[in-house]
Amino acid sequence: MTSPSLSPDPDAAPLVVQDWERLAFRVHRRAYRDDALFAAERSRIWDRTWLYLGHETELPNPNDYKVRALGGRPLIFTRDSTGELHAFLNSCPHRGTVLCRETQGSSKHFNCFYHAWAFHNTGEVAAIPDPSAYADEEYKASMRLREVARLEVFEGFVFVSFTDDVPPLLDHLGAAADYIRMIGEQHVAGMEVLPGTQLYSVRGNWKLAVENAMDGYHFSPTHNTFVGYLRESGFAVTDDDQYAYNLGNGHSLLILTGHGGRISMLWEPRFGEDERVRTAEHRREMELRLGSERAHLVADESHILFVFPNLLLFDLEGLSLRQLEPVAPGNTDVRAWQLAPRGEDPAVRDLRMRTMVSFVGPGGLATPDDIEAYEAVQRGIEATAGNGRAELDYSDMSRGMAADAAGERGRSTDEGAMRGFWRHWVRSVGAGGPVDIGTPPPPRPEPTPLPSSRPHGLDEILAGTETPAGQEEVAAR
Amino acid sequence: MTALDAELGAAVRGSDRAVTRAEVEDFLFAEAALLDRQRYDEWLALFVEGGRYEVPTTDAGATPASQGGYFVCDDWDLLRARVKRLRSRKAHAENPPSLVHRMIANVRLLEREGDELAVTANFIVHRARDGRTNAFPGRYVHRLQVTDDGLRFRLRRAELALEQLEAGARLSFIL
C-alpha cells in the first residue's frame, strides 16, 4: 500500500489510504474542500445515480407540485392532472428561464413569464404565442418540458436519475430496500410526509453529514446534554450491542437500541402513561398484522439508514427524512421532513412532533451539535491544507477496522459504516474519472445485518397490560 | 378563560387590568437584554409555568406545531431542558456562545381575552459566530399572561421571514 508520506505533491497523494496490515484507513481532506473533486462528484455521482427526490405523499392531489433542486439542477416535482408523477427540469425549453418561481402549489399549467410559453403539467406544450413563426406543429411539440431520464417509486419514496444508464431502482436500493419497507409497515394506514420542511444549510461538505449520521462514536460526547436529558427522564442510554452495516452500493445502516424509545412502538418514560397503553395496543395490532418476528424487527430497533448518495432516514423516536444537496465543497443544503402515520391520533402526533423535533433539526437539542461538528471540521481541515506535509492532511477512520478484515459486523461506535461509504465513493468518483484516487481498496465481504438480540423494552411495554393469548412468545423474548 | 388557561392552571394569578403598548415594549426590550447576555435562568422566569416556545419552519404557514415539522416546538419540559442545556459547557453549538444582538420594533397589541394578551412585533437578531454573521429577521407572535405585577409568556413564538435558514444559521441560541 502506498504511504501518503512518500508523495511529494499533495495533489498526487491518494484520496483514500487503506492499509490492511496496520488496520489503518484514512481519507485525504481535500475530498471535503476541493473544487475539482466537487465537480467530479456532480458528474460522476449526482448525474449517474438514483437520487431521492421526494415522497409521493407530498403531492396528495392531482396538479400538486413542489420545487426543489438535485445536484444543482432545479426541478419541478409534480403530480399531473391524470395523477402521474413527474420531475421536470425547472427551466423553460425556449431559452432556459426558471419556469416555476413558486416553491409549491397546485397548477394544471406551468407558464413561462418571459415569452409566455405555456405547458400542461403532463409536459406537453399548451401554447406558444404567435406559433406561425415556427416551422411546423412537430417543431412546436418538440418543445415539451424536459424531464429527468428516469423516475421510480418505491414504497412512496420517489427517486430520479438524470441518466437512463442506471439499474432498476430496486437493484440500486438492494439491501436498503427492506429497511425502507419496514417504515411503511410500522402502521396499518401507512405513512405520510407532514407539512413543515426544515430547510437549512450547513457550512460543511455533504460527506461530513453522511459520516456524522453513520458515526455512533460521537453520540455520547457530542450529544452530552441530550443524553443527560434522556437519562433524567428515566431512559437507560447505552451504546452496547449496537452495530453498523454496509448494505452495498454505498448504502449503510446503524441499528440502534439504546438511544431512545419509539413512539407507538417502544415506550420510554418521557412519553407518558397514556402512550404506554396506546403502545401496547399498537404492538398487538402489529403482531397480528406482521407476525411476531417481523413486528419485532419493525418496532424494536431504531435505524439510521443512509441511501447513497443523498437520503438519510432517521427511524428513531419518530421518523425524519433528510435530503442532502451539495451546493459547494464547503456548503450543503439540507431539507428535512417528518414522516408520520396517516390519520394518527392527534395526541400521539403532538408527542411525536415534540419528541422528534426536540432531537433532530437545526433547532433541536441535538442536531445543532452535529452541525457544529461538521462545520468545525470544515474549518479545521484548512490547518493541514497544501502545506507540503501531505501525510498530515488526512482524517482517520480506522476505528474498529479489525472487524472489516475479519468480515465481522462492526459496532455502531466504530467507523466501519463510514469506510464502506468511502469505498463506494472511491468506486463512483474514481471510475474513469479525472482525479487520481490512488490505489483502490481491495474488496472485502460485508456482514449481513442481524436483528438485535436485546429484548429491548418489550417487557416494560407489556408489563401491567393484559397479554393476549398467543403473544407470550413475544413477551418472553 | 381560554382553553390554554385551563390547561395551564392558575400557577400565576391572571389579571384583567389594562396594558399599554409601552408596557409590552418594555417587557420585550428587557427580555431581549437578557437573551443578548445569555441570562437564561432569568429569561425562563419570564414564562408562566407550562409556557411554550415555538419556531415554525420557514414554509410551515399556519400549520400548528402539533401537526407538522417545526424548528422548535418546546413544551415546558423541553423548554427547561433547552435552558439547562444552554447553561452547560457541553452545549457545543453554543460553546463559546454566539454573539447575539436583537432589535425589536413594530410592537402591536392584538386581541385581549381575559388575562391573555396577544402581541406581535418585528425582530432582527444578528448572530455572529465563527467569523461569520447571520441575520434572522422575523415576527414575534406571542401570547402573554397579564398579571398584577407584569407580563409573562404563555406562548413565545418566533416566525422567521426567511426562505430557509442560511448556511451556518442553526438555531442553537434562542431566537
Ligand code: FES
Ligand atoms: S424563455 Fe420561456 S418563453 Fe421564452
Ligand SMILES: [Fe+2]
Ligand atoms: Fe449526532
